[in-house]
Amino acid sequence: MSIANTIALLGGLGFFLFGMSLLGEGLKRMAGGKLEVILAKLTSTTLRGVLLGTFVTAVIQSSSATTVMVVGFVNSGIMKLTNAIGIIMGANIGTTATGWILVLAGMDEGGGFSSATMFSLVAFIGIILYFFCKKPTQKNLGMVMLAFSVLMSGMQTMSGAMAPLKQSPAFLSFISAVSNPLMAMAVGIAVTAVIQSCSASIGILQALSITGVISYEVAIPMVIGMCIGACAPVLLSAIGANVNGKRTALVYLLFNLTGAAVLMVPFYILHGILDFGLMSLTATSMGIAIVNTVFKVTATVLLTPFAGLLQKLVTAIIREKADEDGDECDEDTLLDERLLQFPPLALEQSTEAMKQMSVTAFKNLSRSIDLLEQFDQARFDKIMRREDRVDRFEDRLGAYLVRLHTLQLSDKETQASARILTCLSNVERISDHAVNLAELAQELAGKQITFSLQAMEELRVCVSAVQEIAQLTQKAMLEDDLATARMVEPLEEVIDQLTQQLKANHIHRLQRGLCTLELGFIYNDCINNFERVADHCSNIAVAALESADSHLLPHDYLNELSRGDHAEYRQQVTAYLHKYLDPLTQQV
Numbered sequence: 001m002s003i004a005n006t007i008a009l010l011g012g013l014g015f016f017l018f019g020m021s022l023l024g025e026g027l028k029r030m031a032g033g034k035l036e037v038i039l040a041k042l043t044s045t046t047l048r049g050v051l052l053g054t055f056v057t058a059v060i061q062s063s064s065a066t067t068v069m070v071v072g073f074v075n076s077g078i079m080k081l082t083n084a085i086g087i088i089m090g091a092n093i094g095t096t097a098t099g100w101i102l103v104l105a106g107m108d109e110g111g112g113f114s115s116a117t118m119f120s121l122v123a124f125i126g127i128i129l130y131f132f133c134k135k136p137t138q139k140n141l142g143m144v145m146l147a148f149s150v151l152m153s154g155m156q157t158m159s160g161a162m163a164p165l166k167q168s169p170a171f172l173s174f175i176s177a178v179s180n181p182l183m184a185m186a187v188g189i190a191v192t193a194v195i196q197s198c199s200a201s202i203g204i205l206q207a208l209s210i211t212g213v214i215s216y217e218v219a220i221p222m223v224i225g226m227c228i229g230a231c232a233p234v235l236l237s238a239i240g241a242n243v244n245g246k247r248t249a250l251v252y253l254l255f256n257l258t259g260a261a262v263l264m265v266p267f268y269i270l271h272g273i274l275d276f277g278l279m280s281l282t283a284t285s286m287g288i289a290i291v292n293t294v295f296k297v298t299a300t301v302l303l304t305p306f307a308g309l310l311q312k313l314v315t316a317i318i319r320e321k322a323d324e325d326g327d328e329c330d331e332d333t334l335l336d337e338r339l340l341q342f343p344p345l346a347l348e349q350s351t352e353a354m355k356q357m358s359v360t361a362f363k364n365l366s367r368s369i370d371l372l373e374q375f376d377q378a379r380f381d382k383i384m385r386r387e388d389r390v391d392r393f394e395d396r397l398g399a400y401l402v403r404l405h406t407l408q409l410s411d412k413e414t415q416a417s418a419r420i421l422t423c424l425s426n427v428e429r430i431s432d433h434a435v436n437l438a439e440l441a442q443e444l445a446g447k448q449i450t451f452s453l454q455a456m457e458e459l460r461v462c463v464s465a466v467q468e469i470a471q472l473t474q475k476a477m478l479e480d481d482l483a484t485a486r487m488v489e490p491l492e493e494v495i496d497q498l499t500q501q502l503k504a505n506h507i508h509r510l511q512r513g514l515c516t517l518e519l520g521f522i523y524n525d526c527i528n529n530f531e532r533v534a535d536h537c538s539n540i541a542v543a544a545l546e547s548a549d550s551h552l553l554p555h556d557y558l559n560e561l562s563r564g565d566h567a568e569y570r571q572q573v574t575a576y577l578h579k580y581l582d583p584l585t586q587q588v
Contacts, residue, residue, distance in 0.1 A: 019151030049086020057094025188225025
């Protein structure tokens with residue numbers, strides 16, 4: 001090959017790989033980020049997993065990407081290993097779609113309307129849609145059409161650059177050397193491991209078939225080797241995963257190795273006895289696509305009934321460690337790095353982590369309030385340990401969302417991320433106020449001092465209101481309950497009035513000598529912490545409501561309430577005033 005042909009080959013390869021990546025990205029955008037979420041949830045049976053894995057992989061154009069995604073699902077607890085096996089098998093079938101698409105690159109219709117002309121027309125329509133249409137659906141369709149044209153152009157450029165190879169003695173000598181099935185398989189594994197895409201490596205083989213010197217004796221074992229080589233990026237992605245994540249990656253490897261052994265050994269034995277005559281024929285682009293499809297479909301059909309046995313095998317190879325079972329979810333497991341490649345899933349996992357963090361923070365609040373009645377050092381120590389966990393969640397989730405924001409997110413995804421960040425900071429502050437209350441309880445116990453009976457009775461009224469607003473906020477967060485979220489702001493307004501009344505009552509007690517100055521400071525600090533907890537609960541609820549209504553801008557909801565436009569809101573405020581403030585004024 002000349003230098004010009006070599007440069008053309010490299011350029012064609014660059015266009016080809018870029019086109020594949022762009023095509024998968026464009027198709028995912030057209031799906032609106034729903035594919036990954038569907039894949040995570042709709043896998044109740046192995047057969048359903050096979051069908052779903054086939055469909056999703058055909059769309060995103062990469063079995064490795066699908067399997068990496070599944071490793072992340074299993075690692076983060078979204079999916080069980082049993083369900084993952086079906087998807088992995090289906091992913092192998094789905095990835096054959098690319099090979100059939102590439103067959104088009106070698107087809108000419110005659111009459112002057114060649115495949116190159118068709119791809120040029122597709123590119124022209126795509127560029128119009130992408131640059132001149134404003135609707136996201138039309139722009140994404142334009143991207144898909146452009147990516148398709150880039151992919152095909154790269155394929156044709158590679159084919160043209162490889163044409164002189166049929167006259168190259170060195171290349172012909174290399175093809176003779178790899179006519180050994182094991183050598184051809186090894187070459188296929190190596191090429192795919194480097195490129196990290198089975199679809200891309202098979203596409204390169206299809207481009208190479210234009211030389212006319214590739215026989216099925218070389219092509220068949222090379223295709224099978226490429227299928228095995230696709231396991232390389234998946235195995236790399238499993239580094240650092242938990243036990244089930246590693247098992248999922250191993251399933252992918254064992255499935256391809258077993259499929260290769262089950263099909264190749266009988267095939268070559270029969271070929272040695274019967275001599276099919278196929279092996280000496282020149283491989284074509286369509287023939288390679290057929291080999292790829294037959295191998296993957298047959299392997300899936302034969303091995304699907306043995307999915308349970310495959311699960312037992314990987315479980316026996318990678319054993320559970322004794323210390324991997326814990327009572328609480330680990331923030332590093334929930335926020336799997338692999339899912340950053342799929343923003344909808346990363347956001348879903350971030351929301352789940354946020355909910356886990358809120359459970360810990362609100363539990364701390366409840367336990368801290370209990371300490372004000374009766375201090376216990378063991379419970380105080382647990383509160384401090386939970387606070388450390390909340391801080392770890394905040395650091396990990398904050399960093400995770402920052403990394404997510406470096407990706408290209410849709411407007412809806414950006415809004416979801418902003419809501420999580422709002423909840424993150426407010427939940428962390430609620431936990432901080434819980435610690436403040438626990439430390440105030442510790443101070444009371446250490447100094448062996450107590451509030452007066454009247455002060456304690458009033459404080460219990462405020463505690464009841466704070467406990468209710470915490471319960472409402474937590475329910476709104478965990479269940480995405482907007483009706484409950486609307487009940488938070490009216491109660492927050494009443495708690496503001498309640499705390500002001502408590503402070504006024506406390507000043508009267510100080511003036512009458514019914515309370516000491518030292519106790520007064522602690523009492524006032526308790527009230528201030530309760531008030532701030534209610535404020536943070538309000539922030540969380542308002543963020544949920546504004547996120548649910550795309551027409552609302554930040555603070556719009558609060559501005560509407562301040563104008564008195566909501567009769568329901570005023571009714572709720574009145575009800576809470578009767579419940580909490582009226583009994584307090586009656587005591588005075």
